[in-house]
Amino acid sequence: MTAHGILPDHELESLFRDGIVSAERPPAEGQIQPASIDLRLGSKAYRLRASFLPGSARSVTARLDADLVMHTVDLTAGAVLETGCVYLVPLQESLNLPVGLSAAMNPKSSTGRIDVFTRVITDNGVAFDQAPDGYRGPLYAEVSPRTFSILAREGDRLSQVRFRRGVHQPVRDLTVSVDLQGFDDGIVGYRARRHSGLVDLARIGEHKRERYWEPLNAPDGQLVLDPGEFYILASQEAVSIGLNEAAEMAPIATEIGEFRAHYAGFFDPGFGVSETGGSGSRAVLEVRGRDVPFILEHGQPIARLVYEPMRAPPSRAYGAVASNYQAQGLKLSKFFSA
Template identity: 70%
Template sequence: MPQTGILPDHQIQTLWDEGAISAAIVPVRDQIQPASADLRLGLRAYRLRASFLPGPERTVADCLEGSDLVMHTLDLSEGAVLETGCVYLVPLQEALALPGDISAAMNPKSSTGRLDVFTRVICDRSAAFDQAPAGYEGPLYVEICPRTFSILVRPGDRLVQVRFRSGERAPTRDLTVSVDLQTADGPVGYRARRFSGVVDLAGVGAHDPANYWEPIHAPGGRLVLDPGEFYILASREAVEIPMTEAAEMAPIAPEIGEFRAHYAGFFDPGFGLAEAGGTGGRAVLEVRGRDVPFLIEHGQPVARLVFEPMTDQPSRPYGAAGSHYQAQKLKLAKHFR
């Protein structure tokens, strides 16, 4: 295996086969993606008073046991609603026993970010979210905080994904992403409606978008982001991820404006490629206004794509087995018709 790079699907499968990834329930179909793997919710959720990190001396279980962090426990086996504005911690079905040269990074799945569900994965003895150091051995937990829509979840639901890296992180290039606020037909984006109904994560295509989203337009290519509101917008650039690279959405300098421009950030090899059914897919931007109203304009830089090499090409490109987001333009989460 090469010294540096992101592991493709067949090497992730090898991690499963050799016990570096384990779960009581075998992986489901399509759980392993071209350069990542989905992680599944376990059987219970802990309603927390506050988010936390265990730090280098404690496990997550140490922090929960006998503390006042846990307000109550929810059984997810028959489905349970995670409510807006509340913080939950859910043990994941997968655990890790990584080799000494393999680390892991986690991120919300695309659909999770587009639902404005804030997630972060926690490892034992960790001082940072969404990271498992090389050689990590132990369980995984996901912190879940629905920001706009309450969500109905069950064991096995997949809100987050993991990407494995051999060696140190070695970005090869950046691509600045700007916002598209000019369109000849239809809205430039959507603003989430507050106090909407519950979103059932199992209900793909089952929700009327009119009950959850307000289409928005940007006369003259300008849009004012209201504080605390959540928007779905699209990039002006068409994005293509070659089979030899993977990419991750990252913020640009925070001093450029009063908004956050992404939640979910992994882009797998083959995204947007014509040979994989894409035509240069747009990056969908999950945008939240911050403290003051802020004017953004067409073509304004809002984020960047950071590319890393693959250790090998994946056996199939993103979208080859079907995808809700290949060749996308402006698009809501897969749960909406």
């Protein structure tokens, strides 16, 4: 075991026992992943007028005044979170981090692939999706559906958290490019249909794909990204994450400015590894066009995977547990029919 790096599943389990992670309920089945913990929604959501950060000297609750909160939504029996709206949901988990242990959050893959913009806020926070070492306090999820309204319930998991001992120490990175030559029947990607029905987060694989997504072809190896539209594409390269490493996807060049290339970025150890059934796994890319139409070409670099060490290999690698996206090609979120 190394002194620094990402905590594996068996160490994550000890965080609950040691009170470093506390929750209203015991961990649910499958909540602890090979290198992360899923975060569960609490019983209510605040409909906000706008997103915010509390700043270095204030708690989140100190900002939730009548000027910011429009109304409260009860999630215990399920409620619709609508597109174009910003919600703040207290999470069931809270943190009591010792010095030297920090946390980073990210949307789950299934969340990013339905175009739900999600990030985590802490008390005294000056940045999203970060809890510095020594942080003690609650966690809140900001949730903003962009294309599909969602039916969410208490206990649903939209975000995940990784824990790191020591400083962030990337060991290598891998640039990935977009595949526009096609997969099944020449399809190179999908564009989300606007004004579709809502996505019920409890109905895995039950939403008809054709009602929510338009398949795309690129016979000349080019695809025009329309401003404001949301796309699912895939990398040209097969990706693998060894058992002693974890990775996170980052944009290849933020200065391009004409599209955002990912929403959910954590890749667990074992992803794409042949021993756990992942041979040929691609990275699925969640892409949103921005200010002007932009031509994307086959093989164009679009994102990069940043690798960093695990403190130890996980007890169960990605693919050895229930994994929705092992050996994936161009794959939509688990909520849609194949």
